[in-house]
Amino acid sequence: MLQNLVTLLYLSGEPMKIETLASCMQCSAQEIESHIDELKRALEAIGLSLLVSSDGLSIVTQSSQAALVERFWKEELQGDLTPATLQVLTLVAYLGNPTREEISYIRGVQSTQSIRTLTVRGLISRQGETCSLTGQALQELGVTSVEELPDYAILHASLQEKLEARAA
Numbered sequence: 001m002l003q004n005l006v007t008l009l010y011l012s013g014e015p016m017k018i019e020t021l022a023s024c025m026q027c028s029a030q031e032i033e034s035h036i037d038e039l040k041r042a043l044e045a046i047g048l049s050l051l052v053s054s055d056g057l058s059i060v061t062q063s064s065q066a067a068l069v070e071r072f073w074k075e076e077l078q079g080d081l082t083p084a085t086l087q088v089l090t091l092v093a094y095l096g097n098p099t100r101e102e103i104s105y106i107r108g109v110q111s112t113q114s115i116r117t118l119t120v121r122g123l124i125s126r127q128g129e130t131c132s133l134t135g136q137a138l139q140e141l142g143v144t145s146v147e148e149l150p151d152y153a154i155l156h157a158s159l160q161e162k163l164e165a166r167a168a
Contacts, residue, residue, distance in 0.1 A: 001025075001035050002042055006059070013112030015055035081117075088114040092124050092131045093146050094155045095163075099129040102163055 004025050009016060022029045036057075040050045043059060051060045061069050081089070088111050091103050104111045115131060118124040123137040133146060143149060 001027075001031075002039055005032070005035065005039055005057075006043075009057060009059045011110055011112075012058075013110070013116070015051070015053060015058040017056040021057065082114070084109075084111070085114040085117050089118055089123060089133075089137065091159070092118070093133050093137070093141070093149055094152065095159050096146065096156065097130050097132045098163075100131065101129065103131065105166060106159065106162060 005021065008021055008024055018029045018032050022032050025032070036050065036052065043050050044062070047062055047065055049060050049062050051058045084107075087107055088103055091098060091106055095102065095106075098106075100111065100115055103115065115124065115126070118131075119126055122134055123140070124131045125134050126132075138144060138146070141149070146152060149155075
């Protein structure tokens with residue numbers, strides 16, 4: 001039970017409602033709730049915490065790890081974009097407001113961390129699950145609209161086809 005909870009919360013990267021966790025794990029919400037204290041203790045043993053909020057449950061770092069987290073993010077914000085973050089940025093630009101799920105589907109891997117990095121850097125913005133390119137990103141790419149990106153129409157259509165084929 002604990003491993004499954006940690007796995008889902010880690011994969012999500014965002015708060016998950018207890019009902020959603022229960023549905024994924026094919027158990028009752030009460031069963032999830034009965035393991036919250038045990039989950040908190042297990043996470044605390046490895047430097048993490050369970051955040052319980054109106055948005056749901058999420059895994060966060062302990063406040064005692066703040067200096068380490070700060071150094072990590074400082075490096076993330078100053079370093080070059082990784083190939084993964086560049087892929088995500090490209091998909092956001094060429095798809096036009098994709099969801100996190102759509103980005104992960106096309107890439108074939110979970111993309112939460114790359115989305116978070118791009119959001120922190122101000123290159124994409126998020127409204128719920130939907131990601132969009134910011135004006136800052138357009139400026140850094142040297143364009144005034146996504147249609148000015150190389151082969152925009154062709155790549156946009158190709159990516160849309162891929163998403164439509166998934167839905168069929």
